[in-house]
Amino acid sequence: MNKNTYDVIISGCGPSGSLLGYLLAQNSIKTLIVEKECFPRHKTCAGGIQHRALGLLPYDISPVIERTISGIYFSFKNKNILLKKYSSPVMYTVKRSAFDNLCAQKAAGIGCEIKFGEKMLKFELAKNHINVFTDLNEYKSRILVGADGIRGAVHRHMIKNRKINRIIGYEVEINANNNSENKNKTANIYSDGAGNIFDFTDNIRLDFGGIKRGYCWVFPKNEILSCGIGSPSSNAKKARQYLSVFLEKFYGQRNHSGRNFKNMQISAHGIPVSAKNMPLCSERVLNTGDAACLADGFTGEGIYNCLKSSLIASGSIIKALNYSDFSFSDYSEKVNNEILGEIKSSILLTKIFYGSINIFYKIITESDSVFSSCCKILRGEKSYGNVMQRLKLLKF
Numbered sequence: 001m002n003k004n005t006y007d008v009i010i011s012g013c014g015p016s017g018s019l020l021g022y023l024l025a026q027n028s029i030k031t032l033i034v035e036k037e038c039f040p041r042h043k044t045c046a047g048g049i050q051h052r053a054l055g056l057l058p059y060d061i062s063p064v065i066e067r068t069i070s071g072i073y074f075s076f077k078n079k080n081i082l083l084k085k086y087s088s089p090v091m092y093t094v095k096r097s098a099f100d101n102l103c104a105q106k107a108a109g110i111g112c113e114i115k116f117g118e119k120m121l122k123f124e125l126a127k128n129h130i131n132v133f134t135d136l137n138e139y140k141s142r143i144l145v146g147a148d149g150i151r152g153a154v155h156r157h158m159i160k161n162r163k164i165n166r167i168i169g170y171e172v173e174i175n176a177n178n179n180s181e182n183k184n185k186t187a188n189i190y191s192d193g194a195g196n197i198f199d200f201t202d203n204i205r206l207d208f209g210g211i212k213r214g215y216c217w218v219f220p221k222n223e224i225l226s227c228g229i230g231s232p233s234s235n236a237k238k239a240r241q242y243l244s245v246f247l248e249k250f251y252g253q254r255n256h257s258g259r260n261f262k263n264m265q266i267s268a269h270g271i272p273v274s275a276k277n278m279p280l281c282s283e284r285v286l287n288t289g290d291a292a293c294l295a296d297g298f299t300g301e302g303i304y305n306c307l308k309s310s311l312i313a314s315g316s317i318i319k320a321l322n323y324s325d326f327s328f329s330d331y332s333e334k335v336n337n338e339i340l341g342e343i344k345s346s347i348l349l350t351k352i353f354y355g356s357i358n359i360f361y362k363i364i365t366e367s368d369s370v371f372s373s374c375c376k377i378l379r380g381e382k383s384y385g386n387v388m389q390r391l392k393l394l395k396f
């Protein structure tokens with residue numbers, strides 16, 4: 001095979017692209033990932049990996065796990081802070097720069113070629129292959145995968161002008177440990193601007209009610225706390241304003257180090273949630289992860305579904321190469337059955353939950369069985385479908 005010719009080219013080396021590259025190289029498929037950034041690179045993300053996502057990864061990510069989470073501090077408009085604990089871990093936190101770098105190294109280690117600092121620009125479908133053009137090279141490939149998120153070239157080509165449901169996420173990172181008495185580096189004891197003490201060693205924080213159909217979060221890492229807000233992009237301005245209110249209380253106007261959160265850099269990024277009839281593939285081309293708009297409609301998390309779509313894509317690609325059938329109808333069918341059904345339920349649950357937020361907030365914080373159901377979803381022991389079934393029985 002020619003030097004610039006591949007079985008599969010993947011645009012983007014986020015968790016979706018690197019897992020797919022790993023799985024294809026493991027099956028001796030000549031695969032190239034082109035990634036526009038040089039790793040390690042910053043990625044706007046809270047870095048929460050749901051427990052259920054660990055089971056999808058064929059390698060150990062413990063070297064980059066910073067916190068193992070089994071509890072949630074709930075609050076409503078910053079008031080009535082309440083800690084609820086679960087009996088097992090529900091989530092792990094990572095710095096995305098380290099996590100994405102580790103996943104890329106795993107793919108490269110098993111034989112997937114990765115070109116960093118090379119941007120995919122466009123592609124053309126030829127009779128028996130695809131011509132792929134980057135800012136540095138031209139390649140030939142039998143299959144092209146868009147794992148390039150919502151700003152990627154393959155994503156934009158496939159989605160065209162379709163309207164996608166978008167959640168806007170704002171994120172800022174602050175010092176994790178502002179308690180000078182606390183010499184224990186393995187604990188994150190944090191006192192907020194209003195005098196509340198949080199133990200972020202193994203707990204996250206979620207604040208509801210401050211913004212329509214969204215929430216604020218605090219996800220702890222070893223040295224930083226990732227704070228942010230997610231809400232439908234139509235609420236972007238209000239979300240940004242409420243994040244300031246939340247941070248003012250949490251961080252204080254000016255904390256002990258004299259830093260003012262207003263001078264800190266808040267980054268923003270869209271999170272795509274699939275709408276009706278969103279195309280997932282065309283002849284010789286398929287999209288995975290955010291490029292396929294597969295984020296969770298309730299939490300806005302996308303890592304679990306992006307890994308799941310890559311697992312499904314690897315099976316479809318192996319089949320396509322064996323049978324020289326590049327329509328990928330089986331990919332669409334499986335993603336529909338195994339991911340999009342859950343996304344639909346998550347969107348419906350969002351409408352029900354935020355439609356009566358006062359009632360549901362009370363239920364989630366006061367009922368151990370409802371809290372436990374939420375934890376079971378994060379652990380992969382229950383699905384949104386199961387929860388919707390129960391809600392139907394309750395005639396919501």
Ligand SMILES: Cc1cc2nc3c(=O)[nH]c(=O)nc-3n(C[C@H](O)[C@H](O)[C@H](O)COP(=O)(O)OP(=O)(O)OC[C@H]3O[C@@H](n4cnc5c(N)ncnc54)[C@H](O)[C@@H]3O)c2cc1C
Nearest residue numbers: 012014015016036046048120148149169289290301302303
């Ligand atoms: C504020 C915020 C907080 C979030 N928090 C969480 C969380 O806690 N847990 C969770 O599960 N999800 C979270 N998400 C969502 C999560 O970040 C995404 O769903 C996830 O990163 C999707 O992975 P991916 O591999 O599909 O795409 P990405 O991670 O976006 O990776 C795409 C890659 O493609 C590259 N690329 C783009 N264009 C090109 C091109 N033209 N050529 C070559 N390369 C290109 C990019 O540089 C990037 O490396 C959050 C999102 C936001 C915005």
